[in-house]
Amino acid sequence: MAVSQWLLFVVSTFFISATPGPNMLLAFQYGLNYGFKKTVWTLAGLTCGLVIWLVLSISGVAVLSQKMPVAFEAFKCMGALYLAYLGWQAWQSKGSEMQSDAEHVVPTPSKLFRMGVAVSLSNPKAILFFAAFFPKFVDASLPQGPQYLVLTLSFFVIETIWQLIYTVSGKALAAWLQQGRRLQNLNRVCGAIFIVIAISLLWDSAHTLLG
Template sequence: MSWHLFTIFFVSTFFISATPGPNMLLAFQYGINYGVKRTLWTLAGLSLGLFILLLSTLLGLDVISRQSPWLLEVIKTVGALYLIYLGILSWRDTGHSNLMAEASAVSKEVANLDSSEVFNSSQQPKPRSLSSAAVKVIPSNSKLFRTGVWVSLSNPKAILFFAAFFPKFINFSAPLWPQYIMLTFGLFLSETIWQIIYTLGGKQLAGWLDVGDRLAWLNRACGVIFMLIAAALLAEAISHFIG
């Protein structure tokens, strides 16, 4: 993989990672609730979950590229259509929702799940105030880590995104694993940077993005990236089938 292609990949993932998805919102809210040091355990869990999803995708692409090359072109075509769909959604997302409220909702959703798990395991009624207070109770480091893993793995659409996004930056006629390592490094670098930013300066970042149409323009920029990569994937697939 050339450094030029890697730079394009990193810049693209950096913009995409900046959008406040479930992982970033959880890092944001936990940074406020529990502090930066404790939230590092959650960030580690988010990274592990993301790595599991990414590794599953890359292993699948590796097998398909060696055993069914024609299926790889089908995946590129379907992936391009999926990226077009994501691009349209991103472009139409006005970003008028409040990030503080969204982050709080994500945190409470996780807390409610934890409360239901406690109830199911003990089979004893719990006070109604448990789910609302769960966010305020400081959990153990292992609990913070497991929560990060669960939130990351609970988004299976990430596999669809990886399968749609990564093929554009992979040369399947060259050794794959060196490319996989570079792409994984680039993705995790951009994700880690933004997770730390959301954890350290969540309130300031949320306040800045909630002003005017800034979040909307960030979503539109991501939409353009999705569209451009989709167009490149479709061009590759069409040229392969025609040739």
């Protein structure tokens, strides 16, 4: 893999990872509500979920999904419904209630980790990203193992940097958001975005199955 190809991959991934998808929104919201130290467990879960998708992609599940499109689209729909559920929960959250309960009901590290894994795995587009995006930067005439390793490490470094940025940004805005109903409004915005992403996934699946 030429250096120019790697740089193109890094630049492309940098902007793709910056897009506020489910993982970044979760990092932002949890950083806001629970603080940086607690959210680190969620970030670990998000990364773990991405690792699982990467392993599945490289091991050939992406090829199987092409041979069983109906089953794969059904899986996408399940992920979309879960994202919609998370969005509905966020929409119903009230800033004052969340803050008043924070001292008594704080998610355990294991629960935060599991939530990160669940959200990461609930986005089937990740497997499409790894299966379709990575190979474009791999030189078939060279050993593919080292190339995939470089791409994988580069991806996770960029992804982790953006997750940390979203998490720290959420915590930094906490004091400002405590005023009035700002926190509740932000939770509703995050919830709405989750629901929009879910609708988009369902629409893509319907278009694929009916098209």
